Amino acid sequence: MPVTTIDGHTVDVDPEGFLTEYAEWDEELAEALAAQIGISLTDEHWKAIRFLRQDYADQGETATLRRISTVGGIPIKSLFALFPQKPAKKLAYVAGLPKPHGCV
Amino acid sequence: MSKHLIVLGAGTAGTMAANRLRRALPASWSVTVVDRDDEHLYQPGLLLLPFGTYRPEQLVRSRHAFVADGIELLAGEVDRVDATARTVHLSDGRELAYDLLVIASGTSPRPDQTPGMLGPLWRQSIFDFYTLDGAVALRDALARFDRGRLVVHVTDMPIKCPVAPLEFTFLAESWLRARELRDTVELVYVTPLPGAFTKPIASERLGRLLEERKIAVEPDFLVESVDPEAKELVSYDERRVAFDLLVTVPLNMGADFVARSGLGNELNHVPVDKGTLQSKAFPNIFAVGDAADLPTSKAGSVAHFAVDVLVENVVAVSEGRPPTARFDGHANCFIESGDGKALLIDFNYDTEPLPGTYPLPGIGPLRLLTESRANHVGKLAFRWVYWNVLLPGRPMPLPSHMTMAGKKPPAPQKATTAQM
Numbered sequence: 001m002p003v004t005t006i007d008g009h010t011v012d013v014d015p016e017g018f019l020t021e022y023a024e025w026d027e028e029l030a031e032a033l034a035a036q037i038g039i040s041l042t043d044e045h046w047k048a049i050r051f052l053r054q055d056y057a058d059q060g061e062t063a064t065l066r067r068i069s070t071v072g073g074i075p076i077k078s079l080f081a082l083f084p085q086k087p088a089k090k091l092a093y094v095a096g097l098p099k100p101h102g103c104v
Numbered sequence: 105m106s107k108h109l110i111v112l113g114a115g116t117a118g119t120m121a122a123n124r125l126r127r128a129l130p131a132s133w134s135v136t137v138v139d140r141d142d143e144h145l146y147q148p149g150l151l152l153l154p155f156g157t158y159r160p161e162q163l164v165r166s167r168h169a170f171v172a173d174g175i176e177l178l179a180g181e182v183d184r185v186d187a188t189a190r191t192v193h194l195s196d197g198r199e200l201a202y203d204l205l206v207i208a209s210g211t212s213p214r215p216d217q218t219p220g221m222l223g224p225l226w227r228q229s230i231f232d233f234y235t236l237d238g239a240v241a242l243r244d245a246l247a248r249f250d251r252g253r254l255v256v257h258v259t260d261m262p263i264k265c266p267v268a269p270l271e272f273t274f275l276a277e278s279w280l281r282a283r284e285l286r287d288t289v290e291l292v293y294v295t296p297l298p299g300a301f302t303k304p305i306a307s308e309r310l311g312r313l314l315e316e317r318k319i320a321v322e323p324d325f326l327v328e329s330v331d332p333e334a335k336e337l338v339s340y341d342e343r344r345v346a347f348d349l350l351v352t353v354p355l356n357m358g359a360d361f362v363a364r365s366g367l368g369n370e371l372n373h374v375p376v377d378k379g380t381l382q383s384k385a386f387p388n389i390f391a392v393g394d395a396a397d398l399p400t401s402k403a404g405s406v407a408h409f410a411v412d413v414l415v416e417n418v419v420a421v422s423e424g425r426p427p428t429a430r431f432d433g434h435a436n437c438f439i440e441s442g443d444g445k446a447l448l449i450d451f452n453y454d455t456e457p458l459p460g461t462y463p464l465p466g467i468g469p470l471r472l473l474t475e476s477r478a479n480h481v482g483k484l485a486f487r488w489v490y491w492n493v494l495l496p497g498r499p500m501p502l503p504s505h506m507t508m509a510g511k512k513p514p515a516p517q518k519a520t521t522a523q524m
Binding site for chain 1: 261298324340369370371375399
């Protein structure tokens with residue numbers, strides 16, 4: 001897997017730039033990743049990111065939008081407002097997780 | 105002492121699993137299959153029914169005909185599974201004790217989950233084709249349709265047979281052309297995915313076929329509601345797509361009893377180990393077919409390949425050994441592309457669909473990711489194979505694990521920054 005440097009952090013990424021190592025992520029890096037896709041993080045963004053990180057640690061899979069909504073309690077509508085156009089992909093990218101597997 | 109295996113669901117996966125397990129387990133084990141009715145539906149036929157290829161009666165047979173001797177087929181509605189007490193409760197009050205349980209209750213379209221879908225337009229201007237009633241109603245609606253916007257729509261992933269909505273689109277285009285209606289009908293494909301399909305190489309090839317046929321694609325569209333007055337799909341990010349005739353694939357969810365039993369995820373699919381098919385919560389419960397939350401396509405071929413692994417692992421657990429057989433996510437799907445042709449794709453958890461030949465390298469006779477008549481003939485012939493070979497659990501001359509032989513792998517990709 002390729003290695004890249006983002007804002008002084010050296011991380012392993014996949015061909016699309018998604019982090020491949022759960023432990024290489026931290027909150028400071030999330031700010032830098034979000035900036036790369038034009039998002040500045042608010043408390044609302046953080047609520048979604050923390051749910052996604054925790055759920056991945058518990059389940060071993062990146063949560064889908066429907067799961068973030070039903071289990072995490074954040075409406076899909078809000079996720080589209082927070083991470084426009086492609087919320088599932090953008091959220092996974094900022095949270096340092098693989099793209100959700102829902103898409104098969 | 106006698107032991108009990110119960111299989112919930114006598115569809116494609118449940119029937120194959122029960123038949124194969126009956127042969128693999130000793131006579132000291134009873135095998136019981138529970139289903140709510142006696143109608144086994146050949147689901148792949150639903151795609152072709154709206155175009156008059158099949159009549160409804162050609163797609164339904166008695167479940168009894170496919171369940172082998174030595175298996176009890178029980179008619180009943182499952183109320184819930186008490187996994188701690190190892191008991192299945194039926195809604196009529198009967199209780200069935202089990203030592204091992206296989207959940208094969210599938211996944212179903214749920215139009216009730218999208219506001220406005222089941223309103224006044226349901227089966228008037230809005231149709232599904234994953235149910236027999238829906239496919240028949242759509243056949244009649246298509247016969248009357250001669251102008252306007254035909255929109256084919258997928259609500260959310262995962263859905264069973266994820267290529268079927270694309271196939272429907274290609275078939276509709278070809279059908280309209282044959283009836284000289286193509287110029288008066290606008291065709292739109294609306295998908296929650298970023299492109300025609302999930303995997304890049306297949307998505308690119310299928311996307312090109314859509315483009316050649318002048319079918320517009322509305323990607324990244326996650327529907328929030330249907331506006332029946334305006335006849336529009338409305339997305340969460342407030343985009344609108346107008347339709348005169350909407351062919352939708354509603355949200356797919358597993359059986360309600362799975363949720364009532366606390367055995368499901370947010371879509372009522374059963375979380376299992378993707379290699380062993382064993383429940384993550386209870387070691388004496390397995391799930392196979394569409395009912396499981398496997399990160400691969402929900403399709404009959406997947407169920408077929410997975411049953412090989414299931415049988416090995418259920419037998420191991422019945423003998424007190426750990427399950428060691430691993431499923432690779434192998435899927436193999438024909439994709440009808442209209443005009444009497446089809447494509448074939450063959451893939452698994454790790455390898456996306458690639459071009460090449462199947463099953464024999466360099467020979468075929470089937471071609472991967474490429475349109476051909478042989479592929480279409482293969483799809484039609486499959487109905488006979490399904491009833492006569494697949495369901496009875498007779499051996500198929502195909503390996504259950506995917507092979508790279510005959511496939512052309514892509515050049516390795518370089519890392520790029522995120523494109524969004």
